[in-house]
Amino acid sequence: MPLGGVLFIVVFLIAFGCLMLWLASKLGTQKIADPVKYQSYECGIPVQEKKDTKISVKFYLTAILFIIFDIEIIFMYPWATTFKDSLAAGQGLYVLLSMGAFLLIFIFGLFWEVKSKALEWD
Amino acid sequence: MGRDSFEIIVNGVKMIVIFLMMVQVVPILVWLERRGSAFIQNRFGPNRVGPLGLLQLLADAVKFLTKEEFFPEKGIKFLYYAAPVSALIPATLAFLAIPLGAPIKLDTFEMFGQTWGPYTFLIQGYEIGVGIVFILAVSSLAAYTILMAGWGSGNKYALLGALRASSQTISYELAMGLSIVGVILLYGTFNLTDMVTSQQGPLSFLFQGHTVTLGWLPNWGIFYQPLAALIFYAAAFAESNRLPFDLAEGEAELVAGFHVEYGGFKFNLFFIGEYGHCLVASALMVTFFFGGYQIPLITPDEMLVHVQGLMGAGNAAAIVNGLLHHVVFLIKMAVFVWIFIQVRWTLPRFRYDQLMDLGWKTMLPWALANTILTAALIYVAHT
Numbered sequence A: 001m002p003l004g005g006v007l008f009i010v011v012f013l014i015a016f017g018c019l020m021l022w023l024a025s026k027l028g029t030q031k032i033a034d035p036v037k038y039q040s041y042e043c044g045i046p047v048q049e050k051k052d053t054k055i056s057v058k059f060y061l062t063a064i065l066f067i068i069f070d071i072e073i074i075f076m077y078p079w080a081t082t083f084k085d086s087l088a089a090g091q092g093l094y095v096l097l098s099m100g101a102f103l104l105i106f107i108f109g110l111f112w113e114v115k116s117k118a119l120e121w122d
Numbered sequence B: 001m002g003r004d005s006f007e008i009i010v011n012g013v014k015m016i017v018i019f020l021m022m023v024q025v026v027p028i029l030v031w032l033e034r035r036g037s038a039f040i041q042n043r044f045g046p047n048r049v050g051p052l053g054l055l056q057l058l059a060d061a062v063k064f065l066t067k068e069e070f071f072p073e074k075g076i077k078f079l080y081y082a083a084p085v086s087a088l089i090p091a092t093l094a095f096l097a098i099p100l101g102a103p104i105k106l107d108t109f110e111m112f113g114q115t116w117g118p119y120t121f122l123i124q125g126y127e128i129g130v131g132i133v134f135i136l137a138v139s140s141l142a143a144y145t146i147l148m149a150g151w152g153s154g155n156k157y158a159l160l161g162a163l164r165a166s167s168q169t170i171s172y173e174l175a176m177g178l179s180i181v182g183v184i185l186l187y188g189t190f191n192l193t194d195m196v197t198s199q200q201g202p203l204s205f206l207f208q209g210h211t212v213t214l215g216w217l218p219n220w221g222i223f224y225q226p227l228a229a230l231i232f233y234a235a236a237f238a239e240s241n242r243l244p245f246d247l248a249e250g251e252a253e254l255v256a257g258f259h260v261e262y263g264g265f266k267f268n269l270f271f272i273g274e275y276g277h278c279l280v281a282s283a284l285m286v287t288f289f290f291g292g293y294q295i296p297l298i299t300p301d302e303m304l305v306h307v308q309g310l311m312g313a314g315n316a317a318a319i320v321n322g323l324l325h326h327v328v329f330l331i332k333m334a335v336f337v338w339i340f341i342q343v344r345w346t347l348p349r350f351r352y353d354q355l356m357d358l359g360w361k362t363m364l365p366w367a368l369a370n371t372i373l374t375a376a377l378i379y380v381a382h383t
Helices: A002-027 A057-088 A094-116 B005-040 B056-065 B077-096 B131-139 B142-152 B156-187 B194-199 B226-237 B266-289 B300-311 B315-344 B352-382
Strands: B101-104 B109-112 B113-116 B119-125 B201-205 B210-218
Touching: A002 B005, A002 B077, A002 B142, A002 B266, A057 A094, A057 B131, A057 B156, A057 B352, A094 B005, A094 B077, A094 B352, B005 B056, B005 B266, B005 B300, B005 B315, B056 B210, B056 B266, B077 B131, B077 B142, B077 B226, B101 B131, B101 B300, B101 B315, B119 B315, B131 B156, B131 B194, B131 B266, B142 B156, B156 B194, B156 B226, B156 B266, B156 B315, B156 B352, B201 B352, B226 B266, B226 B315, B300 B315
Parallel strands: none
Antiparallel strands: B101 B119, B109 B113, B201 B210
8 A cells, every 4th residue: 555655754744844844943043134135136236026026938848848859759658668568478579569659740740840940049 | 655654754753864864964965066076176175174074064053053044125025035035845745755775675574562564664755656647746846945045035036047047957858858758668567676677787788579688788778778868967956056057046157046046055955956966867877777775696585595694584684785785776876976066067158048049959859769779679678
């Protein structure tokens, strides 16, 4: 029953982390009130609002491409586990070629992605 | 977690002990990294506090605990505090799923006027049938921790660092996931314990219908999947945000990246998470490619016979045998952890576009080629 173990350790870790943070806040030096001290870290210039930060759309694109490719890779996992079994059952060529067809689409996708400059950072 | 109270208690304690081991290894690694880097750079490193500077660890821990509590005024309170707490979870969950030693088989024994057993205890937090998938799924949750920290701090540098880190983590996860396909093809299972057991004995493989055996080499995965090992290890560097892939921190550009607003013990929790990822990556390298906990050319069962010859049959011999294999695992793992440290102090940092190019345009196609080649070779060898 691994699920019990996983749940147990997650609860334990959260308790451990919270306890340590609480302990650190109790043991730590007392706060010295100074409004400037609690401003966000900046390199000497007045602090800008967070919403002013502009983020390159490339991060978003990378995330989308990741999801597509990751699902394709996860699809190969069950195929990989059963490949030797299907070889033993005499269906090796069929299984190999059907994954080959899938991989062709995968490679085409990757090629197209590189070709369309979706991965260029500037 | 078990059938009776003894088994449940032992398994629970075992999980906490493995976690504490992980936490305790971190200061030792920090010490090793500081001393090692000092020797690489021809200086002394920490050598004042205690013998060889070993008590520096203790001093650091006390310092972390006595730092002032700090919360940036623009931060989001929940995310800011949840991030360091959850930084521990992905690495620990993944580490607990890795077999760290040969299973200990205990016969029935008397305790508290009752007969207990027989038991089989694994030196592993929990055995999960789909071990690899679980580890990949769990360790990719680290991206959430980083994003939580970056967004919750309300700082521009933190946000930029978090975005870079998560983008880099997910990009290299592709190469990592794809390089593992070759490994799964080789062993035909997701289960890490089965992988380790199929690496026992001398190197033997099918070649044109004949079984070729090389008696002087262990049957390790590295001889079948060298390319996968290389890609996996390189991707693991990127996954744990270590140099040469530590763009997330990039001191010169982003001061410290996602943990710029964190100090004291909160920073330490992030640190434990980061080193935890190094440990997980090293442990997985050992499990996939270097025979796991096995002593080269001797199976755990044969070793048990030797130990029993020394100590006499019984539960003590079984426990010693299990711990012996655990030590072998730790020695193998230490080699890879040391490579992590050495690479950090040897290579310069990449530029961000070079990093993305390496992940998507070099490592992903090579991992793909490795998968195709492995499948084709297995097909040729078996027909």
